[in-house]
Amino acid sequence: MFAEMGEELLSIHRIRFLQQQSPDGTPWQPLSEEYKQSKRKNRDKILTLDGHLSETLRYQASNDGVEFGSDRVYAAIHHFGGSIQPKTAHALHVGGRFFKNVTIPARPWLGISEKDQAEMLNIARHHIKNAIKPSNA
Template identity: 40%
Template sequence: MSSASITIDLDEVNDALARLLAAAGDITPALKNIGEYEAKATRRRFIDERDPDGKTWAALNPLYAKTKKGPGILRGQTRSLSQIVWQLAGDGVEIGSNEVYARIHNEGGTIVPKNAAALVFSMGGQTFKVKSVTMPRRQFLGFSDEDVTEILAIVQDHFLAAISPAGAP
């Protein structure tokens, strides 16, 4: 059996491969760019009032809408829920909200009292005493097709920059 091999011993190629290996070992810059991008895209969903797939969020309860303060759905006067944050986490990045009530708004669900017979709250100038409240899903966390495309471009740019000769655009 015969075989053939080619050995590439070009400084330019060896340098590019070394930079690629170094870039693969430290993806932190790409993760930071992903975190920044996705936090911005998520904050935009609060303005557009749409989920990652572009579906419009459920309308506000009409009684609540009468007295709500703040600019829109899931945005109160402080806009604290829409202050999306990101952080590096191991070999990934986490994107979310620091507000404890973020999950129920993002996923929807039923709220029941923990230590009382009923939930008591005011809405639209009326007081309610109920056994549960169902919150509609108004998803703001997640990835749209556009997000996935941009994240892949960020990863690609990270590695393309790594193999580019120093000083090259």
């Protein structure tokens, strides 16, 4: 059951990246024009330069549940937003320019909508129904 839920979550999030929207259906905040023009590819795609974030989505199913997400350290800042400051250099190099800090707006991408939650419940119902079905022995 939980493996099936994990596969469904992968599908949901692949679609979400294509639609560029949050779990509640809100479109992600657009890229700044300056950053969009500096991208060498996928200029029309938000949260996608090489596709690493969406490709790192994984699930771990067990008898007790399913864990889902990405192990990329930058996944959280793209979801919640925040400011980045250089650790060792004097400035960050973004889009051919230097900045003292860069603010990334929140673009919620991880999570489930009410519709997705209903689908998870349908998967559970299906498995429970099959588990309690009387055998034809």
